[in-house]
Amino acid sequence: MRYGFVLDQRKCIGCHACTVACKSENEVPLGSFRTWVKYVEKGTFPNTRRHFAVLRCNHCDDAPCIEICPTRALFKRADGIVDFASERCIGCKSCMQACPYDAIYIDPNTHTAAKCHYCAHRVEVGLEPACVVVCPVQAIIPGDLDDPDSAIAQLVSRETVRVRRPEQGTKPKVFYVGADEVTLTPGAVKQPSTYMWAEVGPHDADLEPKGAPAHMDMALNIGPLAPAMTVYDVAHPKPWDWLIGAYLCTKAIAAGALIVAALALALGMGGGPASALLNVVAPGLGLAFIAITGALLIGDLKRPERFWRVLFTPNWTSWLVWGSYIIVVFTIVGLMWLVGGLIGSQIPPLLFVLGALLGAATAGYSAFLFGQAEGRDFWQSPLLLWQLLAHAVVGGAAALLVGATIMGIAELPTFNQARQALVWTLVGGLAVAFFFLLSELYTLHANDHVAAAADILKKGPLALRFWVLVVGLGTVVPLVLLAFTSNVAVVVALASVLALVGIWVYEDLWVRAGQSVPIS
Secondary structure: OOOEEEEEEEOOOOOOHHHHHHHHHHOOOOOOOOEEEEEEEEOOOOEEOOOOOEEEEOOOOOOOOHHHHOOEEEEOOOOOOOEEEEHOOOOHHHHHHHHHOOOOOOOOOOOOOOOOOOOOHHHHOOOOOHHHOOOOOOOOOEEEEEOOOOOOHHHHHHHOEEEOOHHHHOOOEEEEEOOOOHHHOOOOOOOOOOOOOOOOOOOHHHHHOOOOOOOOOOOOOOOOOOOEEEEEOOOOOOOOOHHHHHHHHHHHHHHHHHHHHHHHHOOOOOOOOOOHHHHHHHHHHHHHHHHHHHHHHHHHHOOOHHHOOOHHOOOOHHHHHHHHHHHHHHHHHHHHHHHHHHOOOOHHHHHHHHHHHHHHHHHHHHHHHHHOOOOOOHOOOOOOOHHHHHHHHHHHHHHHHHHHHHHOOOOOOHHHHHHHHHHHHHHHHHHHHHHHHHHHHHHHOHHHHHHHHHHHHHHOOHHHHHHHHHHHHHHHHHHHHHHOOOOOHHHHHHHHHHHHHHHHHHHHHHHHHHOOOOOO
């Protein structure tokens, strides 16, 4: 049994009865939607036509929201309905990023995720979903796709049907008959800053630099679909904000401190004044910044009091779960390292190896987590893992150089070899990170969505911050300072701070750019 929908857009009149019935039946709060109707006008005056599209959860056979959910709050029932257990949800919003159809929202009353659940409570007692009952033109056809005698199965076999974003491979079970491509292809049409009969617009205001127009033209210039414009849609808030960019930065510093210190110790640079830096300051920095990372992660949850569910009721397909356990083990190793350094005992080499490996895992697991966010094509880059590791090297080397300056050992002759090694590590990390950054933005892109997100960084609303703070102050200036004044401790510390600021700003802009292209 596989319940699904056919939406016959040849009949739809855009009356919003399905939206109202859904909100009434499921007590959906004002401003949130489980099903909604989008209006798109196509053509050139006077030869124009308005097209409607009813949008909702697609109850995918291969649902990415289930895979990424860390607490098994999302699950697929035996009848194929993708359902939701609110009591398990921690409000991490990862399911919202995984959904390629923008169908999940955060309920402002329960502070948990929510979506269309096919009115499962009605289906279980033999009733049809509320949206089906109220549709005045019978444009919504529900039923079992595996039953050849059902109306939906016969309709799918008889008519030419389409699904939204088939390239995502999610096997959606919501099929469209007679829908114009402009209504189903995200980003294929222009979006105004607001709509004639709506109080809100489609865009994220914080993407707009001061003095810029009050909207972004997000049409992807696909070609034959234009000219067309969305004239009504519901708001689509961006799930992740500055906390996620900050978490990537603090995690890079924490992981990098142990990675760089372990490499320095392996090369025999732990003697003299470097001993305290590598055996005490490095694990101390790692623990301090991993604690900040944990605080940021928990602070981003809509139900932070439930964070323990990630560890004690885990969904092992979610990289958020794996990342949480990696951070826990990283913290244990960091504590052992710090305690050993404080009491002056001989720290076994195995601990350094574990610290470096766990540091790499801590820095790199986010690449796999963002890879599970299948709704955001910009985040699916094979370069992301290597970029995160490069940022960890930059973060660790920069943090240790600043620490050496604060400790007053940066200019000691006995620290010269260790300082030069840290400086060249920082230079190498910056160069490698910059190489991957340029490769990400200027090599051939996988599709129009990735290209559009890259353009937002290169020449869109985020470009000023990107070129000035990331490329200029965060990369070029530190490289120049380190190349010509590497013997001046204060200048090296300044270059290190600028490099850290560059990582922070880039991670923040990268997260924002990935969410900037419409997916519904």
